[in-house]
Amino acid sequence: xxxxxFLGPIKKEPLYLDAxxxxxxxxVLSSDKEMKEWLQSCAVAVNDTLVSSLETPLCDGxxxxxxxxVCGG
Amino acid sequence: MVELYDxxxxxxxxxxxxxxxxxxxxxxxxxxxxxxxxxEDGIEGLSFDIYEPILEKWFDEWQKKAKTAGAIVxxxxxxxxxxxxxSSYIAAVFSPKRRVALDMIDEFVEDFKAGxxxxxxxxxxxxxxxxxxxxxxxxxxxxxKGES
Numbered sequence: 001x002x003x004x005x006f007l008g009p010i011k012k013e014p015l016y017l018d019a020x021x022x023x024x025x026x027x028v029l030s031s032d033k034e035m036k037e038w039l040q041s042c043a044v045a046v047n048d049t050l051v052s053s054l055e056t057p058l059c060d061g062x063x064x065x066x067x068x069x070v071c072g073g
Numbered sequence: 074m075v076e077l078y079d080x081x082x083x084x085x086x087x088x089x090x091x092x093x094x095x096x097x098x099x100x101x102x103x104x105x106x107x108x109x110x111x112x113e114d115g116i117e118g119l120s121f122d123i124y125e126p127i128l129e130k131w132f133d134e135w136q137k138k139a140k141t142a143g144a145i146v147x148x149x150x151x152x153x154x155x156x157x158x159x160s161s162y163i164a165a166v167f168s169p170k171r172r173v174a175l176d177m178i179d180e181f182v183e184d185f186k187a188g189x190x191x192x193x194x195x196x197x198x199x200x201x202x203x204x205x206x207x208x209x210x211x212x213x214x215x216x217x218k219g220e221s
Contacts, residue, residue, distance in 0.1 A: 071192065
């Protein structure tokens with residue numbers, strides 16, 4: 001199982017999914033209507049490192065984080 | 074290490090302490106940037122969420138970059154509510170000569186705005202409203218959006 005967490009303004013509890021790659025996470029989230037807009041604008045981190053490929057492999061216990069648009073300062 | 078505080082920053086304490094910390098380090102330039110919440114559009118203030126693990130990594134990368142130029146960076150930021158005319162952000166660069174610090178403070182603050190994992194909300198009637206239109210997607214965003 002991987003833990004998928006939603007950061008900042010996304011009001012959603014963490015999900016626990018069976019996923020071998022980020023593609024599997026994308027498949028689950030893209031069928032979730034409330035996530036559709038967020039998926040357009042979110043960056044993704046695996047175990048707190050930003051990633052850029054849906055082929056990123058996932059292992060049991062990994063943490064996937066969705067980071068919506070930022071504005072510090 | 075980034076300094077994180079609940080609520081507004083104590084600007085005078087932080088700037089004075091950083092000055093003292095480096096007063097014998099032989100830096101010729103100390104260039105701070107202080108971000109203060111302005112009274113505009115009827116907001117009561119701003120509020121912030123921070124994701125610390127990625128913020129620390131982002132800052133560590135900047136510290137390495139600064140080191141290659143003989144400089145150091147320091148940063149403090151607020152968590153939670155910061156009201157109008159209070160300050161939520163301080164960044165500073167120390168360098169041997171002024172040019173490095175003047176250029177780096179600009180680059181550092183712009184990169185911070187574009188990539189540091191911090192989310193801003195307007196405070197109106199005691200409610201937090203995500204500042205979506207002022208926020209910037211992190212590079213590489215949209216990875217999970219699928220076919221559409």
